[in-house]
Amino acid sequence: MAEVVSVKPSTGMPVINEILEKEGCVVIEDVLSPNEVRAVAAELAPHFEAAPNCAGDFYGYVTKRLSGLIAKSSTCRSMAINPAVLGVMDHFLLKGCRGYHLNLTQAIQIGPGEPAQVIHRDDLMFNFTHPEFEAMINTMWAVDDFTQENGATHVVPGSHTWPLERIAQPHEITQGVMKAGSVLIWLGSLQHGGGANRSKRPRTGIVQSYCLGWLRQAEPQFLAVPVEIVREFPERLQRLLGYFVHEPNLGSLEGQDPIGLLTGKLKVDGHFQEFLPEEVKPMLAEYRASLKAA
Numbered sequence: 001m002a003e004v005v006s007v008k009p010s011t012g013m014p015v016i017n018e019i020l021e022k023e024g025c026v027v028i029e030d031v032l033s034p035n036e037v038r039a040v041a042a043e044l045a046p047h048f049e050a051a052p053n054c055a056g057d058f059y060g061y062v063t064k065r066l067s068g069l070i071a072k073s074s075t076c077r078s079m080a081i082n083p084a085v086l087g088v089m090d091h092f093l094l095k096g097c098r099g100y101h102l103n104l105t106q107a108i109q110i111g112p113g114e115p116a117q118v119i120h121r122d123d124l125m126f127n128f129t130h131p132e133f134e135a136m137i138n139t140m141w142a143v144d145d146f147t148q149e150n151g152a153t154h155v156v157p158g159s160h161t162w163p164l165e166r167i168a169q170p171h172e173i174t175q176g177v178m179k180a181g182s183v184l185i186w187l188g189s190l191q192h193g194g195g196a197n198r199s200k201r202p203r204t205g206i207v208q209s210y211c212l213g214w215l216r217q218a219e220p221q222f223l224a225v226p227v228e229i230v231r232e233f234p235e236r237l238q239r240l241l242g243y244f245v246h247e248p249n250l251g252s253l254e255g256q257d258p259i260g261l262l263t264g265k266l267k268v269d270g271h272f273q274e275f276l277p278e279e280v281k282p283m284l285a286e287y288r289a290s291l292k293a294a
């Protein structure tokens with residue numbers, strides 16, 4: 001029977017990344033303190049109360065979803081820049097890009113009676129094959145204890161190495177059972193899905209995913225988070241929302257680093273800056289020199 005590997009929060013990054021390479025998923029236990037779990041639950045509670053159920057064969061009919069969590073919850077902001085999470089993103093995503101960003105934020109409350117979601121791969125939202133690197137990675141933070149009964153996320157360990165058409169058999173599917181405050185991380189190419197909630201209470205989890213910096217974000221963070229509040233965030237989070245240039249020259253604003261929009265340094269004065277990878281600079285310099293010599 002398949003099982004998800006769980007590790008203590010003190011586990012080193014190389015071990016966590018090695019488990020993810022092999023299994024495609026891992027649980028890091030007790031990353032959030034009980035106070036942080038209570039805080040994030042309280043920040044989201046009024047939004048869940050106001051939200052209707054989803055109505056779709058993928059999202060479910062007895063499930064509530066909230067987006068724009070970076071605007072709604074200060075705890076979600078610190079979760080997004082958690083060092084262990086970023087250690088995973090650095091390891092996997094920097095193989096395919098020069099800088100990554102947040103892909104989406106979504107709180108998912110599976111209500112009693114919701115059946116299991118179809119098993120799927122999230123990275124199919126990016127319409128290309130990329131066997132040599134991951135395009136996106138998910139974190140699922142447990143706000144409630146995730147149990148077999150209440151719909152802990154279904155995962156298929158090892159399925160990130162399978163051919164696209166291989167369908168998981170029941171004995172290959174397991175669940176990310178974990179205590180509130182733990183985080184389940186899985187690669188975008190891993191087969192997974194929300195579990196059936198056979199309990200009497202909702203199951204609340206928070207997904208924050210990250211993708212290659214040259215891909216479109218599933219949830220446009222520039223629109224999801226008002227710029228006035230982004231100004232107050234730490235720079236690492238601002239960069240993760242998309243205020244950066246992916247070299248060469250992808251994402252610049254007025255020919256400048258868009259972070260200047262937050263710091264007030266961005267000037268609309270026609271001053272175009274080049275954002276080039278270090279390794280191409282000597283080649284360009286050589287080309288220029290050859291023009292002078294000719």
Ligand SMILES: O=C(O)CCC(=O)C(=O)O
Pocket residue numbers: 059108110117122151152153154192193194195205
């Ligand atoms: O709620 C869950 O456990 C997973 C949901 C999911 O995979 C999705 O909606 O894409």
Ligand SMILES: [Fe+2]
Pocket residue numbers: 120121122192193
């Ligand atoms: Fe999914």
